[in-house]
Amino acid sequence: MLDNVALWFGILAGLAVAAQVAGTVMKRIKRVQMLHAAKQHQVREASRRMREKARITLDLRREERSMERELQELGVGIDQGEEAVAKERGSESHIYVLDDRRNPGDQAFIVPVRHPNFASLGRTAPAEVLGSWQHGRRYLVWAAAEKMAQAKAAMRFTADKGYAVGQPEPYQGDPEAL
Incomplete structure (x- = not known):
């Protein structure tokens, strides 16, 4: 064992x-x-x-x-x-100045002037010039009253040459800035 x-x-x-x-x-x-x-x-x-x-x-x-x-x-x-x-x-449309001369009591007016058939006057004018006359140009006119501003523009742009002078509006803004 x-x-x-x-x-x-x-x-x-x-x-x-x-x-x-x-x-x-x-x-x-x-x-x-x-x-x-x-x-x-x-x-x-x-x-x-x-x-x-x-x-x-x-x-x-x-x-x-x-x-x-x-x-x-x-x-x-x-x-x-x-x-x-x-x-x-x-x-x-640009604002063109019709005349720089003004009297002391004059106001600035915008007078629209159009010539629907400007191509007959300016045969060699560029298309944008023709378009601006057909659509209308805006002129700054110095005058004592609206009628006088329209008359000044009408003397410069006569109806017998085809121009159409529109109704003047008082210029809104500072005319001296132009």
Whole structure:
């Protein structure tokens, strides 16, 4: 039996060592599992952040494209507005001064003068000059009354040459600035 006791002690010692190794291995497995779970959590968090950043980037790109389209539309609108202003300035009738001489009691009047067939008088005149006479020009006339302003304009632009002198209006603004 003594021979068996040593065997039993050897088996028991082997079992104790195996249990200790198994315990150590289990601790290592649990630690590795915890580290693995932590790494998986970090990967999921990083993936979530990347998806969020990708979504934000896509939203920003959409907004950028939208703003570029709006900017192009605004550019076209500005160009059209500038063309309209230039056209309006071009068609705007200038105020011409009939005579610089004036008396102390004179007032400034705007007298419209038209010539519907100015092409017969100024055969070589540019189209814009012809148009300004056909649509009517505005003349600043100094006179004491409306009738006198109309008479001054009628003496300069006679009806027998085809001019039509309209009804004078008092000038609204500072005539000295002209």
